[in-house]
Amino acid sequence: MVIYPNEIENLIEKFNKLPGIGRKTSEKFVFYLLKQKPEFLNEFANSILNLQKNLNFCQICNNFSGIQNLCEICQDTSRNKSQLCIVEDIQDLAVIESTKEYQGLYHVLGGQINPLEGITPEKLNIQKLIDRVKKEKFSEIILALNPDIQGEATSFYLIKLFKPLKIKFTRLARGLPMGSDLEYTDETTLTNALKGRQEII
Ligand SMILES: [Zn+2]
Numbered sequence: 640m641v642i643y644p645n646e647i648e649n650l651i652e653k654f655n656k657l658p659g660i661g662r663k664t665s666e667k668f669v670f671y672l673l674k675q676k677p678e679f680l681n682e683f684a685n686s687i688l689n690l691q692k693n694l695n696f697c698q699i700c701n702n703f704s705g706i707q708n709l710c711e712i713c714q715d716t717s718r719n720k721s722q723l724c725i726v727e728d729i730q731d732l733a734v735i736e737s738t739k740e741y742q743g744l745y746h747v748l749g750g751q752i753n754p755l756e757g758i759t760p761e762k763l764n765i766q767k768l769i770d771r772v773k774k775e776k777f778s779e780i781i782l783a784l785n786p787d788i789q790g791e792a793t794s795f796y797l798i799k800l801f802k803p804l805k806i807k808f809t810r811l812a813r814g815l816p817m818g819s820d821l822e823y824t825d826e827t828t829l830t831n832a833l834k835g836r837q838e839i840i
Pocket of ligand 1: 698699700712714
């Protein structure tokens with residue numbers, strides 16, 4: 640393996656830490672950046688530095704809320720407040736929003752239950768969800784979790800948890816391939832999965 644000067648090696652290592660980015664692609668990124676003008680590099684560096692500034696999470700659903708306490712969806716009075724869609728992360732919320740098929744509210748868990756990796760229900764935004772479900776009158780809760788083992792385990796946990804409340808629980812229609820990731824699902828497939836959602840008995 641070629642060893643480059645420290646400045647280059649350092650940045651290659653940083654890119655290499657990003658999900659799905661291997662050593663070769665990291666090198667490609669760094670050599671691309673080396674050819675750019677200083678203005679571009681400044682802007683690029685500033686975008687990274689500012690990424691976490693002024694970025695809050697909605698106090699109700701955990702979506703991004705900019706500098707406000709509540710996100711645009713929770714503030715939008717035209718949304719259907721009787722439907723709640725539970726998703727693993729904000730990217731899943733975004734992809735469901737892009738289908739324009741769903742007009743209800745969301746709750747972002749911030750992950751899926753995965754005891755092997757130490758992600759227990761306490762580490763997710765589940766207590767907030769319990770408080771919310773008890774307080775607000777939802778007529779339907781849609782489980783839009785990834786169709787994989789952790790998604791199934793999380794769905795099972797939530798159904799058991801809310802069973803006494805006798806709320807209608809639905810899940811996205813089967814047809815999403817097992818092990819797939821919602822955020823990479825195309826809009827048509829997701830729209831169909833939403834339209835064909837099935838009640839969980
Ligand atoms: Zn919100």
